[in-house]
Each structure stands twice: as C-alpha cells, then as structure tokens.
Amino acid sequence: MSVGVDLTTYVAGLKLKHPVMNSSGILGSTPEHVERLFKYGVSAVVSKTMTKGFRVGHEPPIIIALEGEGLLNSVGLANPGISGIPPIVRKAKELNIPVIVSVGGSEVQEFIDVASVAEESGADAVELNLSCPHTKGYGIDIGSDPNNVYEVVKAVSSTIKIPVLAKLGLSDNVVKSAGKALEGGAKALTLINTVKSVAIDVFSCKPVFKNVYGGLSGTPIHPIAVRVVYDVYKELKPEIVGVGGVSDWKTAAEMILAGSSAVQIGTAFILKDSRKLVHDIVEGLKEWLIKLGLKNICEAIGLTHKA
Numbered sequence: 050m051s052v053g054v055d056l057t058t059y060v061a062g063l064k065l066k067h068p069v070m071n072s073s074g075i076l077g078s079t080p081e082h083v084e085r086l087f088k089y090g091v092s093a094v095v096s097k098t099m100t101k102g103f104r105v106g107h108e109p110p111i112i113i114a115l116e117g118e119g120l121l122n123s124v125g126l127a128n129p130g131i132s133g134i135p136p137i138v139r140k141a142k143e144l145n146i147p148v149i150v151s152v153g154g155s156e157v158q159e160f161i162d163v164a165s166v167a168e169e170s171g172a173d174a175v176e177l178n179l180s181c182p183h184t185k186g187y188g189i190d191i192g193s194d195p196n197n198v199y200e201v202v203k204a205v206s207s208t209i210k211i212p213v214l215a216k217l218g219l220s221d222n223v224v225k226s227a228g229k230a231l232e233g234g235a236k237a238l239t240l241i242n243t244v245k246s247v248a249i250d251v252f253s254c255k256p257v258f259k260n261v262y263g264g265l266s267g268t269p270i271h272p273i274a275v276r277v278v279y280d281v282y283k284e285l286k287p288e289i290v291g292v293g294g295v296s297d298w299k300t301a302a303e304m305i306l307a308g309s310s311a312v313q314i315g316t317a318f319i320l321k322d323s324r325k326l327v328h329d330i331v332e333g334l335k336e337w338l339i340k341l342g343l344k345n346i347c348e349a350i351g352l353t354h355k356a
C-alpha cells in the first residue's frame with residue numbers, strides 16, 4: 050500500500066530514516082535503555098539530560114498520572130552525570146543509530162563542559178535543555194530569557210563542532226528565544242518541554258510535589274506544543290523537532306504540518322504499548338501521505354502555512 054512513500058527527514062544535518070524519536074528523559078539514561086529504544090524502532094536516540102555531576106533529583110513522589118493521557122513529573126533532572134554519557138553513545142554507535150545527547154547546566158560553563166564530553170564520546174548532536182520547568186536554576190529559569198538563551202547557545206556552538214539543538218519551553222518569550230537560539234548558532238529547535246504546573250493534595254492541603262512545581266506532559270499539552278511550533282515556524286522557518294503529546298500518527302502529522310521536521314515522543318512511551326508505538330506512527334504517516342498525494346514527508350513540513 051505504502052510503497053514509494055519516503056519518510057526520510059533531516060534535522061540539524063542528521064539524516065533520519067523517519068521522523069520519530071524518543072524525547073529526553075524517556076529511556077535515555079543507560080545503554081540498556083538505548084537498546085530498548087532501538088528495538089522500539091526510533092530513528093535516533095535522545096539521552097536523558099546530563100549535568101556535569103550526578104544528580105539524585107527530587108524526593109518522591111516524582112510522577113503523578115492524571116485522568117486521560119497526561120502526566121505530571123517533578124523528577125528534578127536525576128541523572129548519572131557526565132560519566133553516563135560515553136556508555137550511552139557507545140551503545141548507540143554499536144547499534145548504528147544516531148544519538149543526540151541532552152545537555153543540562155546551571156551556568157554557561159557547565160553546558161560547555163557537558164557538551165564537550167558528548168562530542169568527545171562521539172555523539173552526533175547535542176540538545177541543550179533550556180526548558181526544564183521544575184528544577185531551580187536549570188532549564189526554563191535560563192531559557193525564558195532570550196539573552197540567556199543566546200549566551201548559552203553561542204558559547205556551546207562556538208566550542209563544539211557537532212550540531213547544537215536548543216530545546217525551549219512554553220514562555221511568553223518563546224518566539225524571541227527561538228530567534229536568539231538560532232542567532233547563537235543552533236541548527237535546530239526542539240519545541241517544547243513539559244509545562245510548569247502544580248498539583249495539590251486536597252486532604253493535606255499541601256502541594257503534592259515536595260518541590261511544589263511539576264511539568265505537565267502528554268495529550269493535554271499537544272495543542273499548546275502545536276501552537277508553539279506553528280508560531281515559531283511562521284516567524285523564523287527553522288528546523289524544528291516537535292514534542293508534546295505526540296501519541297499516534299495524527300498528532301505526529303499535526304506537528305509536521307505546523308512546521309516540524311521530526312517529532313519526539315515522551316509520555317506515550319510510558320502510557321501506551323511502547324513496542325508498537327513507533328511502528329504504528331510510521332505506518333500511519335505513510336498512509337496519510339498517500340491520501341494527501343505526497344511522496345515525501347519533507348513536502349508536508351509546514352504545509353499548513355501554505356494551505
């Protein structure tokens with residue numbers, strides 16, 4: 050049925066056999082995770098955000114399931130630190146799958162140090178996490194200020210040779226931050242991270258998370274993520290990796306039409322049958338392209354802006 054439809058896509062100079070990868074924080078912390086993601090059929094592996102030192106993250110609870118297909122997490126960037134990067138990259142190389150290392154930091158030098166380890170380890174690209182909403186001093190605390198975005202992206206891009214993607218989150222400044230990331234040397238943008246949220250226990254009357262804030266993900270944020278991709282693409286036409294509530298071919302197709310060259314999946318890997326997810330999305334996208342009369346996924350990128 051779908052013979053002749055080409056799903057090959059390009060992000061930050063990486064050639065991907067189809068547009069579906071995992072998002073950072075979902076099975077990207079160990080070589081075993083990389084192996085599982087490979088079996089699930091992703092076109093590239095994205096690592097958990099790595100900081101320079103080991104981080105335990107926040108005290109439990111760290112994840113709450115919501116009604117429907119949403120999650121709230123306050124993991125607090127728990128990760129093994131830079132020593133965790135080489136084994137992940139090595140495993141991806143062994144499996145011959147592109148690997149993007151997600152890089153976190155609380156200051157410019159930490160971003161540079163972690164990104165340099167990723168490059169030395171053989172990573173194909175780095176994704177700068179400028180958008181985690183629940184870890185003080187990291188993520189959105191940096192990424193909601195366009196000047197900080199520029200400073201971090203510029204510093205990393207001028208230190209390493211592999212492509213840099215900037216992962217931004219929801220903020221009033223997102224289009225401006227996107228522009229500054231590109232000006233600083235980002236080859237592509239990953240949009241968006243989880244959305245800053247609070248859950249309250251109605252009997253203890255306290256916030257559920259010790260850290261108060263969590264990040265909302267999954268189906269409930271999908272239209273918000275599509276809106277951000279749409280606005281950034283309309284204004285700047287960059288290469289975008291769309292992320293937020295992608296759970297089937299239709300939600301992936303929406304991201305592509307809004308301007309994404311590829312998509313990432315987080316929450317759906319936790320809430321749905323991970324073994325079939327990528328395969329079903331890829332097959333669904335092929336059928337969809339045929340119905341649109343297109344032969345190539347690249348022809349569908351940003352098509353809504355021309356419709």
Ligand SMILES: Cc1cc2nc3c(=O)[nH]c(=O)nc-3n(C[C@H](O)[C@H](O)[C@H](O)COP(=O)(O)O)c2cc1C
Pocket residue numbers: 072073074075097098112120122124126151178181216241242243265266267268270292293294295313314315316317
């Ligand atoms: C449990 C969990 C951990 C996450 N950890 C990270 C992380 O380390 N770095 C990052 O950039 N995003 C992280 N995210 C955000 C996801 O990568 C993604 O941007 C977000 O969940 C929206 O996509 P989704 O709706 O498909 O889950 C995490 C999300 C979840 C649910």
